[in-house]
Amino acid sequence: MVTFLNASDVAKIVRRVGPRRFWERLVEGLRDDFLRWDRFDKCARFASHSPGGVIELMPVSDGEVFAFKFVNGHPGNTQLCLQTVVAFGALADVATGYPVFMSDMTLATAFRTAATSVLAARHLARPGSRTMALIGLGAQSEFQAWAFHEVLGIDRLRIFDVDEEAADKFVSNVAGFGLGITRCDNARHAAHRADIVTTITADKKRATILSEDMIAPGTHINAVGGDCPGKTELSRALLLRSDIYVEYAPQTRLEGELQQLPADHPATELHELLAGRKPGRASKDAITLFDSVGFAVEDFSALRLLRDLARETGVGAGLELTAAPANPKDLFSLLHPLETGQARGDALPEPMKLSD
Amino acid sequence: MVTFLNASDVAKIVRRVGPRRFWERLVEGLRDDFLRWDRFDKCARFASHSPGGVIELMPVSDGEVFAFKFVNGHPGNTQLCLQTVVAFGALADVATGYPVFMSDMTLATAFRTAATSVLAARHLARPGSRTMALIGLGAQSEFQAWAFHEVLGIDRLRIFDVDEEAADKFVSNVAGFGLGITRCDNARHAAHRADIVTTITADKKRATILSEDMIAPGTHINAVGGDCPGKTELSRALLLRSDIYVEYAPQTRLEGELQQLPADHPATELHELLAGRKPGRASKDAITLFDSVGFAVEDFSALRLLRDLARETGVGAGLELTAAPANPKDLFSLLHPLETGQARGDALPEPMKLSD
Incomplete structure (x- = not known):
């Protein structure tokens, strides 16, 4: 069992x-x-x-x-x-x-994605970050807001989605969290003066949700939506301006924003950052980027x-996910009422052959 | 659901x-x-x-x-x-x-393994085959005997296992099938004069359950036990004497008896045989071998x-294997009694932060 x-x-x-x-x-x-x-x-x-x-x-x-x-x-x-x-x-x-x-x-996927974002942001966002932009208000958006609020103390959100209903749903769902929420007209407006910018849009294409000119120095970008080949959210110029952190480089180079850059572009793995083997935020003006794709760990x-x-x-x-015969070497015993059924002709449309 | x-x-x-x-x-x-x-x-x-x-x-x-x-x-x-x-x-x-x-x-694994063995034997064993040797009487052995009996009309078995209890279990389990069963002292004795020889032993090593001198011309060998790297049952000389059929050559070369032979040794895939694109048994004296490893299909x-x-x-x-929120874009709704719980302080050891 x-x-x-x-x-x-x-x-x-x-x-x-x-x-x-x-x-x-x-x-x-x-x-x-x-x-x-x-x-x-x-x-x-x-x-x-x-x-x-x-x-x-x-x-x-x-x-x-x-x-x-x-x-x-x-x-x-x-x-x-x-x-x-x-x-x-x-x-x-x-x-x-x-x-x-x-x-x-x-x-659990929504939970662990948001928790990994928080883990990266805890080491990369500027200390004292309180405002997060949330661009893309689909099924996982509330989990990001929730986790950043509970663990990191984010208490102001600037939100945007092309779909007004998604935004209504989001606002209604997080109403009890005590967050200050600003509904924005576009991604640029949402990203304006945010300490952290989270992108979590759904379109399976090469999109440019964020470009370099929308991001202020010192911002931490939590890029969650670009997570499979052909699906990205950030401009190439923004990537080149950022210090990039990933879960597992071989996978992110195929699936993340990194797929836009040459195979040898520097990227720090999260475990290296957490273990202190690689540096985190270099200065208050650095733009840090967590290029999240989700990893089996x-x-x-x-x-x-x-x-x-x-x-x-x-x-x-x-x-009872798998069979559990009383004698582990006797899997066939699970079939055993078979003979009774056979003797009674119970639901056996053709009798079994009884050759000698 | x-x-x-x-x-x-x-x-x-x-x-x-x-x-x-x-x-x-x-x-x-x-x-x-x-x-x-x-x-x-x-x-x-x-x-x-x-x-x-x-x-x-x-x-x-x-x-x-x-x-x-x-x-x-x-x-x-x-x-x-x-x-x-x-x-x-x-x-x-x-x-x-x-x-x-x-x-x-x-x-189902025992069922599909035995059914695939039957499918191969139907095209490879000599017409009129009635006697099968069954060497290795572990958890899957009854399924082989059962399938060959029901679908192919095998009605005489020559059985052997190093473990007498396994043989007792087998004989007791198939008692209702109406098979003539000969308990043998060793693999050689079991293989003697059998039309089909099935090997399905469990040791995870390079074993020689069958050697060339134990197999008469015209035999079909159903080699089921050698199914992962380092686990084989047949002698190399017997393989060289046999016409070899496999499920999917790239996998069998790693996991089957074929792992003993050079990478270019000829092997016919079962689908080629079934579609009539490759020949089956070449003569009544040919030794045919189905090198079964089990395949996802x-x-x-x-x-x-x-x-x-x-x-x-x-x-x-x-x-209910996966979540099913009423609104597919609103996964968070599944958490909703949360706020009620929160308001009542129900099982919430720490209140959520309610900053503005």
Whole structure:
């Protein structure tokens, strides 16, 4: 039996634990996992592309626990009244290969993406940052606002989306957070005087949501939307003006804003920054950029935290995900009522051959 | 909601449909999928190796349905009273990326492996074959005997395992099938005068279960146990004497008996044989060898059949595998009772910050 959490269970756990404690544990868990970066068996995700989108499997192991996530990305889904991204994931015990935990990860993906953004910003944004621009108010936008508010103390937002309904939804959803919110007419207006600029738009194309002239010296850019080949949000000139931080360079060079730059353009990996092996913000006028694409280690952290919290809170259900015969060498025993059925002719349209 | 089948559900479906019809539909489904081989987006499986074994993710898509299987292989598990292999898998809709079906695949892996063996033997074994040697009587052995009996009319078995208890278990499990069974003292004795020789031993090493002098002209060998790097069952001389058939050459050269031979040694892919593009048995004295390692297309066939049969029989349960907010752009709405909880201070150890 594995423990299974559906999305309602995940939401229940966040409520039980309390949002701030949940976000802090997630950020700390991510930090701990990034700090033991060399323990992880890393590889680029497996991606199956089709005209409508992509389905990915993201596996990772630290030698004790194996994790994987199934996740899609289908921009046209909203027209079918479906989500652009849904996900689920599982943990398995490396020593035995047995799966031990499974969960919806649609929520967890939004959680870990925002928590990783916060982890990077904590080391890159100017101290005392309080204002964040949020450009793109889709399904993950509230999670970014929430995490930056709870963990980093961001209390003023400048928001923009081409879709007014998305902005209405966002404002309504975060109404209880006590944030000062300015609705802006365009991305330039939103980015104006923001300490941190988060881009999280959905179009699967080469877009220019932010250009160099929109960004003041000293800004930290949290670029979340550009996360697969052919999907970017920033101008090339802005990239060249910025000090770039990434999760895992080989993957980001394919999937992130970095795909616009030559393969040898400098980029610091987040684990190097966290371990103090590479410098963070160089000056108060530097423009820092976290080019986020999402990496399997983050799903690992999120799944492990959910597993721990499921135990601590007692939330979740048992799921018989794989067969469990009484004698492990006797898988066939699971079929055993077969003979009874056969003898009675129960639902057996053709009798089995009984040759000698 | 996806439809979920646990192992008991899978067994129930086999009973409801009737074993022969189940096996025949599985073999026909496999044949159909091998015949549209070029439609599949094939790639080698992802494997995470550790001292105790391996965990694999096997993805495949035909452009309409995406399938993947999680499967392990841990030879030491039996000492912990666990199974060597457990598996589960899922189907997703390529157009939307949504998962639609999930099932235990511990049973399905045994089913599809045996059905693929039958499919190959139907085209390679001498017509009128009735006797099969079965060497290695572990968890999958009954499935081989069952499939060959139901679909191919094999009615005499010559069996051997180094473990007497495994042999006892096997004999007891297949007692109702009406097979004539000869228990043999060793592999040589079992292979003697068999039309088909199936090897399905478990040791993760270079073993020689069968050597050239044990195999009579005209035999078809169904070599199932050698299925990962460093794990083989046949002597090199026997391979050189045989006409070799495989599922997918790039994978079999790494994982199958073929790993013993040079990279350019001839091997016919099963789909070429089934489509009539490559010849089958050359003469009554030829030794044919199906070097089976298991391929993702087979899991695809098995999962799709289980999905169809779940619909037809009404077996299975709904599982909320991924989040489903009422408004697909409003993932955050799933957290909504949050504010209520907050207002009541319910299980929120620290109040959220309410700065302006």
